[in-house]
Amino acid sequence: MVDDDKATVPRRDAPDEPVGSAAPLAGGSLVGKYEIVAVLGQGTFGITYYARDTELGRDVAIKEYLPTAFAVRAADLMVVPRSTPATEDFRWGRQRFLDEAKALAQLEEVPGIVTVLDFLVANGTVYMVMALVGGETLEARLRRDRTLPPADIEALLHPLLDGLERLHNAGVQHGDIKPANILIDRSGRPMLIDFGAARTALQGRTQALTAVDTPGDAAFEQATSASPGPWTDIHALGATLYHCITGSQPPDAIERAKTDPIVGGLTSCPILPLWGRVEVGVVKGRRLAWGTPLPNPPPQSKDSALRPG
């Protein structure tokens, strides 16, 4: 558990009004033994830094929990709740982020999943330390090339499904699979980043946040009160593959539930060698997302996701 009283700076009462911004830590700041070098990305749930492990002398990526709907950075660098009503949500999400960082740090190297090396509690918040992946996101690749050739899709699909299976077996769900959260390293290997336990926990507790930034990748249960589970990740991976094949995002799950254009859209695509199997995965994910009962258990592994039927 994160203990606010043991934070490096004395605890203060949460202000009633926002008093700061979500300013990133400056280059040269120290978080434990890690020295911040630069910001890699800043979203609504956290800031990702390029940093250096000063003891081991290696570069890492560090994600700082800073959900902007609930928290701000104070002048003394502490991350504090944005307001008194936000305090409980901020702490709840922080605990989920810490639990997830611990679970991921205990996994041995898993294909398709970024390696989590360490986690820290500091500045009133939690930091997840990851291996630094050189390369680009799948989103950047799709922006440049629009679609991916079959061989490249195969190279992504198998490690991602293997990685998801290991993740799900460890009791962790990703919750926000989309091209922006898949890094492709310089050897063409995909890595899932930006795990979503804190996001999922906070979404369940507030209207202040929208379900996901990219509705086409999200399953029906993420836009409604239905329960997310490992099947939600399989659905989102199917949606991501659809994007790689067609060059555009699938229509969102609620629209599909009304008109079901997706199967027609898929079958009118150019024929790809992996086509049949991918379609099975996408359509299975979609059916699960609707809550349509399936004769078999939800696909939670590469084999079951790609098996016809």
Ligand SMILES: Nc1ncnc2c1ncn2[C@@H]1O[C@H](COP(=O)(O)OP(=O)(O)OP(=O)(O)O)[C@@H](O)[C@H]1O
């Ligand atoms: N392990 C890593 N190695 C290299 N770069 C990374 C790593 N993790 C994240 N990044 C970079 O940081 C960017 C942002 O990371 P991430 O997707 O975790 O957060 P976000 O989407 O900005 O925030 P939020 O959690 O609020 O959605 C990524 O697009 C990627 O460019």
Ligand SMILES: [Mg+2]
């Ligand atoms: Mg992201």
